[in-house]
Amino acid sequence: MKQMNMILAILAFLGTIFTIQAQTRTVVKIYPKQGTVVKTVSNPRVIVHKKTSFYYADGVWYKARGKRYVVTAAPRGIRVKTLPRGSKVVYRNGRRLYQYRGIWYKRSGNHYVVVNV
Template sequence: MKSVLRRLAALAALLMAAASAVPALADPPDRRHERDRPSTRHDDRARDAYRYPYRGAVVPRIPPGHRVYTYRGHPYHYHDGIWYRPFGSRFMVVLPPVGLVVPILPSGAVVLTIGGIPYYRYGDVYYVHEHDGYRVVDPPESATSAPAAGSDELFVYPRNGQSGKTQATDRFECHEWASGQTGYDPTLSGGGVGEDARSARRADYLRAMTACLEGRGYSVR
């Protein structure tokens, strides 16, 4: 009997030693937070670099400090250039409706001057300046294509993080200066000059605009 007990005790000791030698398996990581994290993409058009959620991404909550705008009876939540709408108990990333007006632009908005009109773009959203703020508009026709030869389009990126208001002021003042220096005004039909001088004056105007904006801390293409 004692011999049997000794054998059982020895077997138990061996089993315990073997179990202690096997590394414990870690619990699988909790990936619920990854499902709640919005998908993001990177956009580098016109030297414009930032990350923003994909349209249609669903998030459990909106960051603190967001604003709510109501347009035609529908609420739109806005934070740092991103727009959301309620989606059940969560929120979905959406495009804001054309016509909605906001008082300020996102800090990373880029100025695109197309046909003499400054557009402000952040992500897939375009704005134009109005007396009471910035109105959401449809993308200009040439926004998705490269500037054509002879175009008045400039891509302007604020290197020093200039606000939307500062960008608008700088753009207008540089336009006034460049137009005065060259006699070419892209807001006028034909630039306000004769056809024979138009190409050269346009090139002079764009060079003057570029020099003025770069002198104020912008990258221009």
């Protein structure tokens, strides 16, 4: 009986350790490189800029190619209502800009416009 109690105590202890480790895992999001072709885009916003439809999701810009999407550079001058999570405020030449993954935005009224820096 003592051995059985000892085995159960050890299993309970190991179960606690594995539970704690499972809760401290970090999820790393990998963003596709420019030119990557993907089959689907989750919850994209369609933004028309200079008669071209761009798809914007989670800070990544896409163009449609048939039934697939190609990761593209953010077009200069395109306007978005909200910045992606994780964007940072940066002051350059006295201007307040926002940067996210190499894409620069400036505030213009209620929108943010992609600019070159």
